[in-house]
Amino acid sequence: MAPASTPTRRRRAEGSGQDDRLNWAHFREAALGGKDARAVERELVAKLEKEFPEQRRMFRRIEAGQAQAVARLARDARLRQWIHCGPGYPMTAAAEDTHELVLPRHPRRKVLYVTDDQVIAAHSRALRKVGEPDQIRVISADLGQPEEIRRHPEIDGWLDWSQPIVLLHGDAWIHYAGTGEQAAGIMQRWVDQLVNGSYTVSTHLLRPDDETASRRAAVLTERLEGTPVDTLQFRTREEIAALFPKQEMPAGLSHDLDTRLRRGPSVQSMLDAWVVDGVGHVTESVAPEPASHWIGTDEASRITGYTKRQLASLARKGLVPSSRDPRGRYEFDPDELLELVASWKQLAAQNLKPPAPLPQPAPAPTVDRA
Incomplete structure (x- = not known):
């Protein structure tokens, strides 16, 4: 790494293509x-x-x-x-x-x-x-x-x-x-x-x-x-x-x-x-604070079909990217989470085993016919 505009012995001549010197x-x-x-x-x-x-x-x-x-x-x-x-x-x-x-x-x-x-x-x-x-x-x-x-x-x-x-x-x-x-x-x-x-x-x-x-x-x-x-x-x-x-x-x-x-x-x-x-x-950057778009387990469960317990298990095993909020609760990137689940479904459609069980569809509500 050279100081600004200051060549060092590590630099090769511009356009030389090869460097037979030691660096x-x-x-x-x-x-x-x-x-x-x-x-x-x-x-x-x-x-x-x-x-x-x-x-x-x-x-x-x-x-x-x-x-x-x-x-x-x-x-x-x-x-x-x-x-x-x-x-x-x-x-x-x-x-x-x-x-x-x-x-x-x-x-x-x-x-x-x-x-x-x-x-x-x-x-x-x-x-x-x-x-x-x-x-x-x-x-x-x-x-x-x-x-x-x-x-x-x-x-x-x-x-x-x-x-x-x-x-x-x-x-x-x-x-x-x-x-x-x-x-x-x-x-x-x-x-x-x-x-x-x-x-x-x-x-x-x-x-x-x-x-x-x-x-x-x-x-x-x-x-x-x-x-x-x-x-x-x-x-x-x-x-x-x-x-x-x-x-x-x-x-x-x-x-x-x-x-x-x-x-x-x-x-x-x-x-x-x-x-x-x-x-x-x-911690003391002059740049604007970054915006967060992460979601909790409630929203993650709604968009994926996994239960909150299943999501926590996948996060603990490192199968889905996650983070923890200040209270220790799991948070997820919704785009990355959906992309992963979609890739697992593609594997299952090709008769290949995905890294984790797929979410099961919610059971249909029972109808009282009496």
């Missing part, structure tokens, strides 16, 4: 053992592993931490729009892609991938495919220009900026080449595009206090000096907090990683201390 996305792909890594990245990773064998686990921890944050937010059916900035190559070894985590059973959700790397954009368009039409789009754009991304012709009218959006930056700030003030300024401009109820998610390297960990961090940054990926950033808690403007962070910066999301060898405790995940809830 962070390619380096990350090699460190994760991805199939799209090239010889130049594999050589640098192999060289670094001699002195810093933790690097592969560090990248796995970064991706798995982001996957955990995304999976938790995906439980909220109100969050129907997701923007992933700087996603890297699709389907790396450490975790699922964002759309794999958020789209199942949500036919109206959308995921936008934004990258400034033309090669990754091409890979993404080819490989990030799902059965549902037009739920995923990929655009090439400067990640530091949120206003231009919002006006991008390929997403004009596709995203609804008056509704909440989950904004993912992944590890983008870990390798950002600009200053902390520039990074905070970009995030301020991004948050100004979002309405209250939106979220931002990003992973960071926390500057270690422990002497041993500090020495190991110094080894890594020193070995990267002079290479095209020498922009590794360790930040203080205050510097990381500045990347979450106008937001509340109830969980703070999280070191914890669900053991079910750990892949491969366990991450060493030192890396757990380095890598932190942040999830911010936008």
